[in-house]
Amino acid sequence: MTSNKKVRVMIAKPGLDGHDRGAKYIARALRDAGMEVIYTGIRQTPEQIVNAAIQEDVDIVGLSLLSGAHNFLFPKIADMLKEKVGDEIMLFGGGVIPEDDIEFLKSKGFQAIFTPGTAAQEVIDFIKENIE
Numbered sequence: 165m166t167s168n169k170k171v172r173v174m175i176a177k178p179g180l181d182g183h184d185r186g187a188k189y190i191a192r193a194l195r196d197a198g199m200e201v202i203y204t205g206i207r208q209t210p211e212q213i214v215n216a217a218i219q220e221d222v223d224i225v226g227l228s229l230l231s232g233a234h235n236f237l238f239p240k241i242a243d244m245l246k247e248k249v250g251d252e253i254m255l256f257g258g259g260v261i262p263e264d265d266i267e268f269l270k271s272k273g274f275q276a277i278f279t280p281g282t283a284a285q286e287v288i289d290f291i292k293e294n295i296e
Contacts, residue, residue, distance in 0.1 A: 170200040174222040176213040178237040187228040191285035214244040229259040242273040
């Protein structure tokens with residue numbers, strides 16, 4: 165990635181989870197940090213998220229979920245993205261995710277999982293440190 169190209173991040177809310185305050189907060193923080201942010205809104209299907217990520221040519225997809233369906237929806241999205249674009253798009257997740265589930269999600273392709281109380285700066289630093 166060239167230094168004059170802004171990092172493109174998509175924040176998405178898969179499934180029936182309608183709580184988007186945290187996702188909007190992170191989206192705004194990433195934008196304020198100089199990143200280009202696409203927010204898909206609530207109640208997105210895995211197909212909608214994957215198609216939007218590809219159409220928007222994003223570098224990173226951040227998924228936010230509070231409903232407890234993360235062990236189903238996050239891997240489904242990771243698998244669909246991998247099938248369509250390989251490892252071109254980095255993934256991270258956040259929300260109410262039990263500590264016991266984090267290693268499973270990382271094994272499915274998520275570079276990081278952020279839980280409630282994580283400072284926005286930690287997410288910004290993670291992206292800056294991990295994007296080429």
